[in-house]
Amino acid sequence: MMKKKISIKDIAKLTDTSITTVSFVLNGKGRISKEISKKILDVAQKNGYEPNRMAVGLRTGVSKVIGLIVESIGGPFFGEMAKVIEEEAEKDGYRIIYCSTNNNLQKGKDMIRMLSQQLVDGYIITPMKGLEKDIQNLVDNEKPVVLIDGYFPGTSIPHVLVDNYASAYNAVDCFVRSGYKNIGMVTADLGLIQLNDRSLGYKAALKDNNLKDSSKMFLKVPFDMDKNEGVEAVKAFIVKQKQMDAVFFTTNYLGTMGLQAIKDLKLSIPDDLAVISFDDNEVFSLYPPGITTIQQPTYDIAKSAIDILMAQINTHKLDASKIDLKIPSKLIERGSTLSKATA
Amino acid sequence: MMKKKISIKDIAKLTDTSITTVSFVLNGKGRISKEISKKILDVAQKNGYEPNRMAVGLRTGVSKVIGLIVESIGGPFFGEMAKVIEEEAEKDGYRIIYCSTNNNLQKGKDMIRMLSQQLVDGYIITPMKGLEKDIQNLVDNEKPVVLIDGYFPGTSIPHVLVDNYASAYNAVDCFVRSGYKNIGMVTADLGLIQLNDRSLGYKAALKDNNLKDSSKMFLKVPFDMDKNEGVEAVKAFIVKQKQMDAVFFTTNYLGTMGLQAIKDLKLSIPDDLAVISFDDNEVFSLYPPGITTIQQPTYDIAKSAIDILMAQINTHKLDASKIDLKIPSKLIERGSTLSKATA
């Protein structure tokens, strides 16, 4: 049963031609007569010839694979992203090799090292603290790289991400428009630049609206807390900040923890507490009364990332105008930010 | 800057030895003296030598990559699955190349063809109707394959999935225990065997409990309906089946559509309608009053799949006792199946 894989050499023998001729025909190069071409094509087709990617890769130095290193593919944001990236890459004949780091630095380093064994032609990476050196190294070695979701300030590694500052600013603005004045924020202390940008946007908006920026209404959930601990922390935070009438969660993960906390406390949204969370998903659209969210344009981000990467792969240089790409987000207003009932 | 990748040949030159010697040392084969070994290892280390996977792959026929073909990595079930598979495979030094089919048959065929270009050593596939031939072909060519989430009845392709029949049976049982007697079901007509098994379990349970099995309380949502159309279809179904007091959704996707429908109709869970859905996720745990779900043991399924695949890869034969692996599911009871208030 096990029919041996047919090679270019076999086709040459079957058609009584040379290896070169077959290769030329199959790749549309060289100058080969119509009749011989047809004969070769026929035989290749009939025997289901498929080039050996390893051999091609060895000879050409091109693997037609791109490496996708993300924090975790589990979440809705990265899952959707991975999907788009895969679809877009496929149009250029590229496949995706996927790795997750689970926020583990060593794992991230290992992944980069492994993939750099001539295995991939380019990288799409969600950066994490501590990976600067390794990634810069790739760039120095002229490997195409695009960062998504985060970036390294001060370097010129291309990155495409949502406008985190503006997004957070808009969230606060939305609260203010609906009459909320004591706006808290819950974030994580992962040391990620994108979270920092969100904090800055939040603070700037408070300032511009002449609202008090009390550090008390600002919670940083330690990164090593599990879900239950996180919920408890948020509960404690909410209970303590009695005057707080609105809260902004800077990630999807924190947002669902927040909902759990609010539910546990039997508070009403938005009457007791208005809510906005980063990253739209099914929970937020369905959970009564509907949670207002900042929706990241997954498709745009993924598409831009792959475009920039492909440009690098094809031209072997990087377009300086595409280093820092900020994509606007979309505020999806739902019941959780209805205008405050005037007492 | 761009330091050229160092090869085994370079190391040989640097250490004044032969290519063979270097290869032997690096792979711990052959018999090479301590001193020369050390010298070679040192130079390799210092220059950050990494073997060229393409060359190794070409020479050995082993790529150390496994192909993961799923319907869509977006969903919570597959996302979690992909994560576990990747982690487990990594322990054996394998990487994952990931493809999604989006329920498109041609895409599935293409993916299999592409990956079979000596690119992967084995496959984990969520099967779909129409892919039998292509997958059987892989098996016939002695490629290691494991199916997850579904299978092809009558073939002996190894597969590991949750016990769909028993899971559905248990769901009905749960309804019955809580006093519900008019139990409907919503499924999709994707022609997937796992959905069929769920239907059979549902029907068997109805029969065993002497409940009426009216085909009227059974809705098949056409696979080409988008989310909004689906919600409308479910709404119409619920409105029409006035006597129905409980409904079982056979997929995660249908379950959230169902919640939306019930919300739109302003019905109360479980008073107007008790609910159970397949596939646990955050929406179901958070959505009031908590939706009872059938939780697939993602970790167990993924772990088993990769174990079986690795066994095939390592032994070059498949263990007949591991063809049909059924993993028990876990019924997570929440507020949506609280005991029926006796009128």
Next chain:
DNA sequence: TTTTAATGATAAAACGTTTTATCTATATTT
């Protein structure tokens, strides 16, 4: 001392491609 074994090292072939350089035969130009 001669024969046999064991040790340490290596040359060379092979994996399946792509591509450069070359070659022959025919067509075109002088």
Next chain:
DNA sequence: AAATATAGATAAAACGTTTTATCATTAAAA
């Protein structure tokens, strides 16, 4: 008719590795 161009085909090298077979050299056995 001789010189030159072109079309069509191919030999051979190269990519970086693994592995078989071989070759010295030294140690052990006869």
